[in-house]
Amino acid sequence: MAYKITDTCVACGTCAGECPVGAISEGDIYKIDADACVSCGTCADACPTGAIVEG
Numbered sequence: 001m002a003y004k005i006t007d008t009c010v011a012c013g014t015c016a017g018e019c020p021v022g023a024i025s026e027g028d029i030y031k032i033d034a035d036a037c038v039s040c041g042t043c044a045d046a047c048p049t050g051a052i053v054e055g
Contacts, residue, residue: 001054002039002055003032003043003053003054003055004032004052004053004054005030005031006051006053007029009051011028011029011030013030014048015046015047015052016030017046018042018045021038023036023037029051039054
C-alpha cells in the first residue's frame with residue numbers, strides 16, 4: 001500500500017530528497033504519487049514530523 005502525507009507536513013522537503021523513485025512532489029504540502037510509490041517507507045523514516053503514514 002502506498003504512503004501518504006498528512007496535513008501535519010511542514011513542507012521541509014526531506015522526504016522528496018530521500019524517495020528512491022521520485023514519487024514525491026512539492027506543493028502546499030508535499031504529495032506522494034500512489035502509482036509511483038513502491039511502499040519502501042524511506043520517506044516515512046526520514047520525515048522529522050511523522051507526517052507520512054501508510055495509506
